[in-house]
Amino acid sequence: MAEQDLNPLYKSLSTEKDFFENYREKFVDSFLKYFKKISNMDLSDERIRTLSEGIYKRLFSFQGNPLDELYSLGLKMYETKVDIRGILSKVFMVMARDFLEHLIQKEKDIMFLKNYLTLVEAYLDTLDKANIDYVESLQEKLTSILKEKKADQTQTIIDILRVKKENIKVIDYFYEVPVTCSSRLLRIEEKNVFLDVSRCVNKIFEKDHYVFVKIDGLSKTIKGKVEEINYDKGILVLTDFEYSPIPQEKRRYIRVRLSQKIPVILTRGGKEYNGLIDDISIGGIGVFLTDTQDLEVGVYVDIVFVLDGYTIDVLGQIRYLSPIGRVTRAGIGFMNLTARDEEIIGEFVTKRQFEILKKLRQL
Incomplete structure (x- = not known):
């Protein structure tokens, strides 16, 4: 020094x-x-x-x-x-x-x-x-250990895929609705796995997005990144494998993303925050905000928004705040929904699921 x-x-x-x-x-x-x-x-x-x-x-x-x-x-x-x-x-x-x-x-x-x-x-x-x-x-030692561990894990997963060539289930989420594709192994080139997804609605797959893979007889779920997708030939190339649970499966309530964002007003301490609802379930909402000053995880906010002509006014608690470029995505859990609120949201979620499935069939 x-x-x-x-x-x-x-x-x-x-x-x-x-x-x-x-x-x-x-x-x-x-x-x-x-x-x-x-x-x-x-x-x-x-x-x-x-x-x-x-x-x-x-x-x-x-x-x-x-x-x-x-x-x-x-x-x-x-x-x-x-x-x-x-x-x-x-x-x-x-x-x-x-x-x-x-x-x-x-x-x-x-x-x-x-x-x-x-x-x-x-x-x-x-x-x-x-x-x-x-x-x-x-930290450098830990990073090195984790890299070695992931490399070993990746190789193990590739070896498993090499043996389990048929009925490889690839799971992706289309507007938060799970879509399962039954694929088969075509070939493996170094760390890239080529799958035949020609029998699937393969247009849900996007390059650089992560999907989940389930294999019969394997209790763990595999996460992999979409390296390439050829929609015409129905070939999906996955890489960057690791074992990972599917976050959506841990949710208590069915969640759907909206085609048109719904305005929402959050209030805390007399200050109003205007946002747009990105997804919704009976358990809560995901909101995009441009102003999060004085907001932090754990605080309570009053939430007001209109859903299918019905005004919902409910107390919420901020579960997470994730910056995304110039905006912040906030996850907010509902604290005191009335029976009527639950009914309205439940009907909206069900209707939105049918819309998503209809859109999925049109791909």
Whole structure:
């Protein structure tokens, strides 16, 4: 790491040499106290004292630049789950108080305290850098492990598909309505699987979208990305496989997307938010919003919209907020639907399903 020039600070603080030479034992005692309080690492008092003595000598002898050594120490401490930054920040605060008392007694300029704080800030910044780099290294290792795991999983899935050539069910969702296509394996080229979907309504498939695959005898559902689709020849190319449950199957209520978005007004704390309903079920709605200021997951909002000439006024709770470009999609669950509300929404969902199925047959 790039070294910071500490010499001006060392030169200033060296004039208070008597304080720093006499403070070593107090530093060690403070370090021992906070180490045992903050860290769960089981070390003897003797080893902790030896560690703290080495740290104090390196940081306050005012010779050379200790930042690289402090950085290395920080990495080692974080690897052993010791919050060295938390420990030293406490010790430095106690030391700052004692240094201030020393300066007052000696009638010295407050500039020395400022220089001390600048120095320990450089030390703490170094430990922060070590912590960030340690976390990033863990993330890199985790990413590498996940990539290897997914590669193995992908290869396993491809091997299964190579054996189970017939009756491969591909599931996609058309306006939230599930469509199952019974396909068969044509061939496999590296990580790409070619399926015959000529007997299906294959126009529901879109390039770069994800679909789900079910195979007889396999309890897990497979997710794959549409790499290519030839509508005329009825060939679907899937890649990027992994095991994944189908999110829609976990829903308690049938959900449908709308062909024409319905305006909706959300109210919270006297502020109104205008949005458009994208999908609906008896359980809630998916809404597109351009303004989400003061909205967050878990808050309650009043919802008003008109469905087939019937006004629905209901309390809702925001379940999620997902930014999509310049708008945000909000998932909102209904909290107090009346029996009449449920009837109206249920009839609308059923009617919308028939519309979707009719549109599907026209593809």
